[in-house]
Amino acid sequence: MKIQIDRGRCTGIGMCEAISPDYFEVDDDGVLQLIAGEEVPETAVDEVNEAIRACPKAALSWSAS
Numbered sequence: 001m002k003i004q005i006d007r008g009r010c011t012g013i014g015m016c017e018a019i020s021p022d023y024f025e026v027d028d029d030g031v032l033q034l035i036a037g038e039e040v041p042e043t044a045v046d047e048v049n050e051a052i053r054a055c056p057k058a059a060l061s062w063s064a065s
Ligand code: SF4
Pocket: 009, 010, 011, 012, 013, 014, 015, 016, 017, 024, 026, 032, 054, 055, 056, 057, 058, 059, 060
């Protein structure tokens, strides 16, 4: 599965990083980076899903493709 970021919504709060630091990192400029890429292995889907649901701006989702 792939992570999708709506850059227009993300404000760099970093809730996602707090929950899933192996996948999300807010850089020094406040821009969210997918540090392991957008592809998520089955073993990490639950953790990333939790991060997606925790985003207060609803900026994260699973990509349909
Ligand atoms: S929790 Fe949401 S708004 Fe905050 S950095 Fe992550 S994606 Fe962006």
